[in-house]
Amino acid sequence: MDPLDRYLADKQAEHLEDLLAFLRMESVSTNPAKAPDVAACAAWVAAELERAGLKATLHPTAGHPIVYGEWLGAPGAPTLLLYGHYDVQPPEPLELWRNPPFSPTLEEGARVVARGATDDKGQVLAHVKALQALMELHGRLPVNVKVVIEGEEEIGSPNLPPFLEEHRERLRADAVLVSDSSMWAPGRPALMVSLRGLAYVEIEVTGPSHDLHSGLFGGGVANPLLGLSKVLAALHDDEGRVMLPGFYDKVRPLSADERAEMASLGHDEAAELASLGLAEGAGEAGYSFYERTSARPTLDANGMWGGYTGPGAKTVLPSKAYAKVSCRLVPDQCPEEVSAAFEAFVNEHLPAGLSAEVRAHHGAVPVMVPRDIAAFGAAERALEHVWGVPPVYTRGGGSIPIIATFQEVLGVGAVLMGLGLQDDRLHSPNEKFELSCYYQGIRAAAWTLIEMSKQA
């Protein structure tokens, strides 16, 4: 056994303690009431970087702070830029958690259940612990390292692009390494080669100026909930295709080679559906489940509300109805164009007697990563060292909005090394992270730096 691997094995208990501490912090970036928790979490991350021997600073922004750290003691060696986020999704609905979402709980001694466990605290901390271990063992790191860990990824990273623009020179690197995704399966490591983009809008429909009695006014005026339902129902045709005007115009068709690479992974659709309690899937006709969820553009309603939602019956004809609706995008779709298409669609399909406002939330550009850069090869070898098998190439259905920005602003390729598993329930109740993923992830992170240094 390599001394590094042995050293890491001895440190597991300590590494776990620190992960639990990280997960206790309620760094919900979208909730203004949690701003103090988010700030405390940023300070904790900075202290962890300092423990690894990096010079760490907190960069205030208009929103939540960005943690930056660097160690540049390997002149002539490559430079790796690590990116991650310390903020988490809201934990609601709370009643579906087996334990409170910010009281991390070990289940079966094999995994930790908590909001943020896999997205992205567990994966971020794996890298930080790798840095700490290498520094403790050798007093230095094998390559130069720059670290950017932000607190606004879950709300679209509004303040990271300006930070990258401003510090473009300081952040210069040979590659950006990101662990904010998953392996293909237990024991099957993966490098992700594409991510979908995002266009997210909120629709507010107004009918009468105030809530009305549905007996006295029902049948006389348009119902905002029913009108909004008409709009949402028209968003897909019977083949599961998205009906927004121009939606597919810029979609790059999947090539036969791309479809073959995806098919070679042998995704088990039946097993996946069963794990979701479903007998059948749904979506765009003519594509496999894996293609539909990662390489084809989609549209979902993420939330909807209006009228009386409490217990019992209230005979109200509501004044307002709301929906949150979002699209996952693929190259070369543009989030702004899709948001604009929403507005046109809503105005076209809303029944008479109602009016609507469409507001765009954050978007994300779809991403393809380069496979021909040195860091990609280093990551491949590191994963094979740790897991005993070479990684597969996967496509991510989610969005990491900032990856496109890194590639564009810094002109640097991204390596997407997922350390989680696909059943980690990120964004859902009972989100979890396998301890094996955490410990192997620390090894993979450390070995990627070592493999990068060999290439120099």
Add this chain to the structure above:
Amino acid sequence: MDPLDRYLADKQAEHLEDLLAFLRMESVSTNPAKAPDVAACAAWVAAELERAGLKATLHPTAGHPIVYGEWLGAPGAPTLLLYGHYDVQPPEPLELWRNPPFSPTLEEGARVVARGATDDKGQVLAHVKALQALMELHGRLPVNVKVVIEGEEEIGSPNLPPFLEEHRERLRADAVLVSDSSMWAPGRPALMVSLRGLAYVEIEVTGPSHDLHSGLFGGGVANPLLGLSKVLAALHDDEGRVMLPGFYDKVRPLSADERAEMASLGHDEAAELASLGLAEGAGEAGYSFYERTSARPTLDANGMWGGYTGPGAKTVLPSKAYAKVSCRLVPDQCPEEVSAAFEAFVNEHLPAGLSAEVRAHHGAVPVMVPRDIAAFGAAERALEHVWGVPPVYTRGGGSIPIIATFQEVLGVGAVLMGLGLQDDRLHSPNEKFELSCYYQGIRAAAWTLIEMSKQA
């Protein structure tokens, strides 16, 4: 001026004080947390009946108590059964009230704003104050009086029918008089000749067994919110007709005479829409606004919810979506049949990959009242005495589920004497009751008893 009318004019300040006290009680029947408030309100009403010289009792039920009172000191005279309710709708959404809903507020010295002001506390108390005044003036009432004031009208009166069945003999009367509706317009008193029925269901749609990340699973599985929207969108055709199977089969067509009587009221649709902030109405083609809202059956969504409804963006693909949907019914539609039709419709229109449960809330049978009973004539003369003009005959779009039960179980005709105004915002924020309606309503209630005694 008649001595009774003069006496009532002198008592206005005291009558107003008592109305404010009634409105301060948070008797929200649908909210289990308010059960103690509902019980306190029942006791208050019983005490008011005792003040009028009635023998009052509280009848416990499986839900909220029924207040019963009677005065039978006029042997040989007719007997009038007064019915009303002391419970109120939930006050939500609270943020739209100008003042707290249970802190009754006088506006412009002309009206009181509070939950329950017109529905039904103000109208109920008008009758009680009339009884008190007649008793104070004469030491007796002109006719025998029985009073049933329940606390579950807003949740469908589940415990009143068994009460009526059990006390069928004791409740024997010549007519039941109800004030739980409105005048036609300020200065234009009305007797309501029909009420719509109600079928109310709650739909729960389930997709995946837990909330999912819309990036990782979007496009792969059916979305419950979008599926429910497809169902709701299919509930009306482009002509505003309800598409539930068999919905119109038992609807009695409106006769030319009925339509002429309704048209003669000269309902000002443009003014009504303007008061709702609307440029145009909506609904079933071929019928006037007034017909659509009172004499034709309709379908509305009363509430809908699912997924993330908080501030900002959450990229969730929810497991569940819910809607509350209800129909207003006209003779001879049957609530149970319509609820069953909902279940069939949902199962037929729900997209693949989703399942649904349809639960029926309370229903109400549609009602026509007899115009040829003595109490109807007494009410007509009383209203003309008070307002100086004879009442018009109106149709009510809402439901008072118990009216049909009174007519069926007790075999007694109902007289529906609305004391409110159509713009009273019942069930809505800033519900109000005009003080003029209250004071004239007390007179009308008292004179109805006097006119009834003349017929004996």
